[in-house]
């Protein structure tokens with residue numbers, strides 16, 4: 001679990017602002033969800049054969065002996081909230097959320113125990129149009145974030161019956177190769193054989209490559225939806241690869257599934273992943289309603305953005321040097337006026353006194369573009385010393401209006 005230090009926070013804020021803008025542009029509305037839920041919610045939704053439920057949840061008993069869990073993902077809680085508040089009575093819903101998630105995983109590059117997701121969920125739309133919308137929306141986000149080199153993999157898991165048939169075929173195939181199965185896979189063989197396809201064990205890869213694929217067993221409606229999804233992606237020039245072995249690690253999926261991958265973060269290659277989970281609402285006690293969504297890992301996106309652009313820090317625009325200690329009140333008043341008159345101005349006031357020289361040093365270290373100087377002379381003249389710190393130019397004494405104009409021009413970019 002990590003602290004996000006001030007110099008990293010500007011990248012986070014930029015990423016979040018871009019995500020908000022893009023989600024707004026598609027009519028997704030923000031929902032804020034609790035970090036803690038009843039453990040049973042995740043066990044039921046994500047599935048007890050998944051790694052998340054079997055080994056990764058932070059679960060504890062509260063003072064009333066209720067079993068609670070720090071949320072490992074956002075979909076289950078979002079479904080709970082939608083049902084609890086009857087949001088679907090108002091019609092289909094496009095929602096998004098942002099926040100920390102917790103999984104007791106082995107930490108490594110790109111994989112943390114507390115990490116952050118932005119997730120988008122669309123409820124009440126049968127698809128495949130909205131499935132495509134989610135993919136187009138994520139593709140737009142990569143463009144706006146300046147990330148290229150992400151690849152999209154898609155698959156269709158079919159409806160429950162088709163998956164049941166496929167399951168039997170897989171069990172038969174893997175049972176014929178018992179000797180090549182690792183311990184995890186042997187355990188999954190009868191409980192959840194599809195998850196064997198998700199194994200990252202190099203020794204298992206050739207066996208997995210040889211396994212029968214689901215597309216041969218897909219139901220007609222899912223096959224039609226999958227064709228339509230591809231048609232929309234093609235028409236919008238979104239490149240993708242059909243990966244018939246993409247199964248996802250959570251049990252609630254059916255139909256469309258997809259993942260955006262990078263080759264720049266080692267083993268943790270998925271930056272955004274999701275799919276359709278049409279059965280989850282009914283299994284959670286709601287009236288049947290189709291659902292689809294995705295979540296992206298913000299730490300992974302931050303890391304990629306830093307690689308492609310270098311991270312910019314939001315330094316102050318100006319640093320106010322206050323070299324007339326007896327005029328503190330007047331100086332603070334002036335700082336307030338500047339903030340009033342220049343919207344968006346980041347102005348840092350030197351607090352705690354100090355010589356001219358030491359204040360200039362602090363101004364420089366702050367990364368500010370300008371030092372504003374208020375000493376005895378300036379106060380007497382009613383002027384402000386204005387000195388560029390990042391480029392050529394001597395200090396000038398300027399009237400307040402002109403300082404306001406200079407700063408406003410700088411802030412506007």
Ligand code: HAM
Pocket residue numbers: 072073074075103105110111112113114115116117119120121249250270271272273274275276277292293294295296297298299300
């Ligand atoms: P997920 O594949 O478990 O799906 O996680 C989505 C994304 O969260 C991953 O692609 C990755 O970028 C990020 N992520 C997951 N675990 C970690 C970790 N330990 N450290 C850093 N980043 C991580 C879900 O969570 C589903 N709820 C997605 C969804 C929404 N499906 C439908 N709607």
